[in-house]
Amino acid sequence: xxxxxxxxxxxxxxxxxxxxxxxxxxxxxxxxxxxxxxxxxxxxxxxxxxxxxxxxxxxxxxxxxxxxxxxxxxxxxxxxxxxxxxxxxxxxxxxxxxxxxxxxxxxxxxxxxxxxxxxxxxxxxxxxxxxxxx
Amino acid sequence: xxxxxxxxxxxxxxxxxxxxxxxxxxxxxxxxxxxxxxxxxxxxxxxxxxxxxxxxxxxxxxxxxxxxxxxxxxxxxxxxxxxxxxxxxxxxxxxxxxxxxxxxxxxxxxxxxxxxxxxxxxxxxxxxxxxxxxxxxxxxxxxxxxxxxxxxxxxxxxxxxxxxxxxxxxxxxxxxxxxxxxxxxxxxxxxxxxxxxxxxxxxxxxxxxxxxxxxxxxxxxxxxxxxxxxxxxxxxxxxxxxxxxxxxxxxxxxxxxxxxxxxxxxxxxxxxxxxxxxxxxx
Ligand SMILES: [Fe+2]
Numbered sequence: 349x350x351x352x353x354x355x356x357x358x359x360x361x362x363x364x365x366x367x368x369x370x371x372x373x374x375x376x377x378x379x380x381x382x383x384x385x386x387x388x389x390x391x392x393x394x395x396x397x398x399x400x401x402x403x404x405x406x407x408x409x410x411x412x413x414x415x416x417x418x419x420x421x422x423x424x425x426x427x428x429x430x431x432x433x434x435x436x437x438x439x440x441x442x443x444x445x446x447x448x449x450x451x452x453x454x455x456x457x458x459x460x461x462x463x464x465x466x467x468x469x470x471x472x473x474x475x476x477x478x479x480x481x482x
Numbered sequence: 483x484x485x486x487x488x489x490x491x492x493x494x495x496x497x498x499x500x501x502x503x504x505x506x507x508x509x510x511x512x513x514x515x516x517x518x519x520x521x522x523x524x525x526x527x528x529x530x531x532x533x534x535x536x537x538x539x540x541x542x543x544x545x546x547x548x549x550x551x552x553x554x555x556x557x558x559x560x561x562x563x564x565x566x567x568x569x570x571x572x573x574x575x576x577x578x579x580x581x582x583x584x585x586x587x588x589x590x591x592x593x594x595x596x597x598x599x600x601x602x603x604x605x606x607x608x609x610x611x612x613x614x615x616x617x618x619x620x621x622x623x624x625x626x627x628x629x630x631x632x633x634x635x636x637x638x639x640x641x642x643x644x645x646x647x648x649x650x651x652x653x654x655x656x657x658x659x660x661x662x663x664x665x666x667x668x669x670x671x672x673x674x675x676x677x678x679x680x681x682x683x684x685x686x687x688x689x690x691x692x693x694x695x696x697x698x699x700x701x702x703x704x705x706x707x708x709x710x711x712x713x714x715x716x717x718x719x720x721x722x723x724x725x726x727x728x729x730x731x732x733x734x735x736x737x738x739x740x741x742x743x744x745x746x747x748x749x750x751x752x753x754x755x756x757x758x759x760x761x762x763x764x
Contacts, residue, residue: 354713360684365640380546427681428542435567445685460750464688
């Protein structure tokens with residue numbers, strides 16, 4: 349393991365650094381292939397066969413098949429890549445955020461219309477941990 | 483000789499492009515977002531730049547994970563809008579001033595900025611959305627009113643270049659443009675931001691105080707602003723807010739003394755705080 353990172357204590361956030369990039373490489377390369385219609389057509393015609401082209405871990409592969417959007421990030425995916433898979437499924441960035449936050453589309457959209465998630469209480473992991481105890 | 487007259491800072495939210503392409507800009511959700519660009523479009527008509535030097539980031543579109551250049555300068559004759567997963571935007575092909583781009587590439591390298599030269603590249607919403615908001619609707623058969631030299635900055639895989647590096651690159655871009663012989667007026671765009679987080683459980687973070695302070699300091703304290711560490715962007719402006727480092731390239735290319743002639747700030751556009759500023763050299 350490398351040195352402790354000064355961004356590790358930001359809650360609810362994955363910073364896509366070189367460690368995550370290494371772990372998620374095959375997953376992210378699969379996701380970016382969804383950018384092109386020809387690949388989307390092939391994937392949608394048979395997901396398993398298409399995924400055989402990428403040497404993902406079994407967990408990554410399962411997270412793709414399950415559309416486990418948070419799981420994809422936990423396993424080294426980056427949002428700009430996973431959003432290409434979401435777009436294939438007809439899910440836009442805001443709908444994806446509604447899923448990842450567990451809020452659902454309507455509540456998330458309402459939060460954004462009301463000015464978004466405030467930084468207060470959302471800067472440090474310990475603020476989230478303390479919140480859970482209450 | 484070529485010269486830089488002004489700088490533009492501008493968000494490049496993809497949903498803004500979608501709203502324009504779908505003709506939704508008059509809807510109540512979008513109206514306040516686009517209202518703030520009316521003055522900008524008037525300003526562009528008067529300013530009439532020959533060339534826009536446009537600093538943006540690619541969002542895993544032209545660049546996949548196999549090759550991640552920190553700074554990549556577009557030197558191709560033209561750049562086609564890319565399919566980002568929902569079809570290419572119906573906007574004009576972006577035309578380069580190829581000779582000037584080559585000159586800037588050479589000048590930057592000799593000025594010790596080891597940039598990557600892109601002789602083929604598609605461009606995504608990071609580049610086309612700022613052109614759309616500043617110029618208004620233009621269809622595929624149209625032309626953008628200016629030539630565009632794109633500079634793509636890696637802000638996807640951490641770490642992006644530091645604010646300090648970006649600011650100093652802006653100074654080198656300025657030296658390159660000032661030494662180009664043709665009489666051309668150049669406006670430089672720094673794009674991205676403002677506060678936003680697109681991913682995981684903290685998605686939706688917006689920090690208007692931080693954003694306002696960033697906009698203020700572009701005029702009052704640009705050098706100090708360029709020294710901000712990455713972790714502050716990530717924590718205060720959201721994981722994707724770190725793309726604000728690109729605005730320092732724009733600011734570094736301007737005079738020390740600038741005048742803010744327009745500002746617009748609106749929340750939300752999808753997940754993001756829209757920020758926009760126009761700075762004229764004084
Ligand atoms: Fe961006």
